[in-house]
Amino acid sequence: MPAEEFMAGWVSGALGLVLGHPFDTVKVRLQTQNKYQGIMDCMVKTYRHESLLGFFKGMSFPIASVAVVNSVLFGCYSNALLALTATSHQERRAQPPSYTHVFVAGCTGGLLQAYCLAPFDLIKVRLQNQTEPRAQLGGPPPRYRGPVHCAACILREEGPRGLFRGAWALMLRDTPTLGIYFVTYEWLCRQYTPEGQTPSSATVLVAGGFAGIASWVTATPLDVVKSRMQMAGLERGAYQGMLDCIVRSARQEGLGVFFRGLLINSARAFPVNAVTFLSYEHLLLAWA
Numbered sequence: 001m002p003a004e005e006f007m008a009g010w011v012s013g014a015l016g017l018v019l020g021h022p023f024d025t026v027k028v029r030l031q032t033q034n035k036y037q038g039i040m041d042c043m044v045k046t047y048r049h050e051s052l053l054g055f056f057k058g059m060s061f062p063i064a065s066v067a068v069v070n071s072v073l074f075g076c077y078s079n080a081l082l083a084l085t086a087t088s089h090q091e092r093r094a095q096p097p098s099y100t101h102v103f104v105a106g107c108t109g110g111l112l113q114a115y116c117l118a119p120f121d122l123i124k125v126r127l128q129n130q131t132e133p134r135a136q137l138g139g140p141p142p143r144y145r146g147p148v149h150c151a152a153c154i155l156r157e158e159g160p161r162g163l164f165r166g167a168w169a170l171m172l173r174d175t176p177t178l179g180i181y182f183v184t185y186e187w188l189c190r191q192y193t194p195e196g197q198t199p200s201s202a203t204v205l206v207a208g209g210f211a212g213i214a215s216w217v218t219a220t221p222l223d224v225v226k227s228r229m230q231m232a233g234l235e236r237g238a239y240q241g242m243l244d245c246i247v248r249s250a251r252q253e254g255l256g257v258f259f260r261g262l263l264i265n266s267a268r269a270f271p272v273n274a275v276t277f278l279s280y281e282h283l284l285l286a287w288a
């Protein structure tokens, strides 16, 4: 089993993550709290109340977990393609796999990474939604002191299953959209690369960026549902399940609610995924 693919997935994921985290915090807040007028308003308020640090809340944990999550995504994708087409990463330039195979392998990677991602993502979302300034004397302390404390609280208050709150929505969000992710990437690379050659760095950056956007645009409706279900554990009996969350959100806030965070998701997706794919391809070439 080519282990390089897992290693490359890890490093490239970490680079992308740091770049994108501030956008991600704004997105999560817009999706789950109704006190912001829009992207700018949320950015200004976060900065005023919490300083720049506010944008990096909940990041330490994803940095640790991206090792697992992105390496599972890229490692499983690449190994699924190997199983489907019997070609290794290097051979694939000369014998490109069909888009159906790319899609199926992408979905496989997506499904498996969602399972690993679920608890980490839940903790990230809970921490990002704490809007208390870090050191406010006399003010109420935030509910969670950090990722480990947050995990311990969820375990105590909601049980082990609590850690997987929103996991179904996450799986439904990621399985098809990561298929779309790799298909878009492959398609754009092939458009701008002469046959049989390795795509240039510029091509990889652009293809990776648009793959990220395509994947996030299609993922946004379920991303909203997922984030809301993850927060719901806090208020007792908030949602009965995914359908209930969809119906009640739509009734109370209109269909537009499912597109919340679309713009910021896309703005984040381009640089994050451009860097992710560029470092992934470079690492694999360097190790070949």
Ligand SMILES: C[N+](C)(C)CCCC[C@H](N)C(=O)O
Residues within 6 Å of the ligand: 173, 174, 177, 178, 181, 212, 215, 216, 219, 269, 272, 273
């Ligand atoms: C499938 N979905 C669009 C939800 C995620 C795509 C993941 C790509 C990358 N890790 C990122 O954070 O942008």
